[in-house]
Amino acid sequence: MRAMTYDRFGGTEVLSGTRRPLPRVAPGEVLVRVRCAAVNPVDWKIMSGGLKDMIDTVFPVVPGWDVAGVVEQVGIDVPECAVGDEVIAYARKDHVHGGTFAEYVSVPVRCLAPRPAALSWEQSAGLPLAGLTAYQTLVRLGTGEGDTVLIHNAAGGVGSLAVQIARTLGARVIGTASPTNHDRLRELGAEPVAYGEGLVERVRAIAPQGADVVADFVGGVVDATVGALAEGGRHASVADPAVLERGGQWMWVRPSRADLSALAALADEGRLTVPVAEVFPLDRLAEAFALNQAGHTHGKIVVTP
Incomplete structure (x- = not known):
């Protein structure tokens, strides 16, 4: 699959487009085909090494924790999901390695919820974190x-x-x-x-x-x-x-299927919307990170593979 990766800590110069094997799908996980992934400040802070004393990092890293996509494969013991489900996720795992700025990402079921139908794919990706x-x-x-x-x-x-x-x-x-x-x-x-x-x-x-x-x-x-x-x-x-x-x-945000489902429900009721500032293709992730670092946008920055 196509992915953006880095193999050392640094700035946007360490990002490069690569080919990676499809992620393994462990028990309690699903494989999600990424439609959109949103940029958050934590993505480039981790890339810079700012959280290396808090979270283990396994290089090469595919960055990204926010995703909206379609379930492509279901692991063992995941009755909550089926192939073809449209989902959103705050796909944070216990270590930094396989993230969402790629064509596919494996996601623990505890991290995901059904995608709100009232939001676009881009808005949906910007909601979780x-x-x-x-x-x-x-x-x-x-x-x-x-x-x-x-x-x-x-x-x-x-x-x-x-x-x-x-x-x-x-x-x-x-x-x-x-x-x-x-x-x-x-x-x-x-x-x-x-x-x-x-x-x-x-x-x-x-x-x-x-x-x-x-x-x-x-x-x-x-x-x-x-x-x-x-x-x-x-x-x-x-x-x-x-x-x-x-x-x-x-506070530090936790993955929660129940909380994410509550947010999706608010969106579907018309009580919560997500502004989107700009959308980039996957190979321009460095530009998306730089724009997020500048901090002058009004809305989420989204990447589509």
């Missing part, structure tokens, strides 16, 4: 009806999904973003505030009691989080372990 990050953070914090939720980096890939999910949970949402993104946040159902100096005062001006829940999807905002938090409020960060010292939770 970002959607699960937002959903699991908000659910673990007990977000519910009547809560005021402050979302840091609300216009980002994870943040924009978190705004929509928090609204479906019945919460009022305040989102930080640059002024150029405020209209976009209003369209998603959030009350925008500018980030930076004076953030706590701006939040308190529209929510005097503070935020019941604060979700940090950018990092470096612990002081602002605590300052904006209501008495007895809950907070978490996916980017900053310093929250542990301030009574918060440090």
Whole structure:
């Protein structure tokens, strides 16, 4: 099969197009023919060696954890799936090796769910990692009806999904973003505030009691989080372990068939959408990574093999 791989840590220069054997399909796994795979910052951070002390790496690596595709083969003991099923997955395994930027990928059944019919293939590929990050953070914090939720980096890939999910949970949402993104946040159902100096005062001006829940999807905002938090409020960060010292939770997204199915259901109900910024062919993955690194896109970057 065609795949993009790297055999050493580095920047986009280490990526190359190669031919790889089809992945083996272990018990509890399926083989997915990739229709689309989405880029996430973790992909190039792993490639740079940024997580080498946390996750074992087996070279050569096919990067990528997000996928939307069709089940091509079913392993032993997988009653949940059949050949021809359209699925999405956050295809993270216990080590880094066989990822989604290829024509095929093997996926543990615990990582996948049926593809939402309301989304395109490109949108479907962009949902798993970002959607699960937002959903699991908000659910673990007990977000519910009547809560005021402050979302840091609300216009980002994870943040924009978190705004929509928090609204479906019945919460009022305040989102930080640059002024150029405020209209976009209003369209998603959030009350925008500018980030930076004076953030706590701006939040308190529209929510005097503070935020019941604060979700940090950018990092470096612990002081602002605590300052904006209501008495007895809950907070978490996916980017900053310093929250542990301030009574918060440090989150890392987990593969979950149940949670991914819940997100797909929200999409099919018309309550959750995934913006797509640009689509690249597989052999231009280095360009897709570079665009994601620049951080100026409004929506997911998707690759199609």
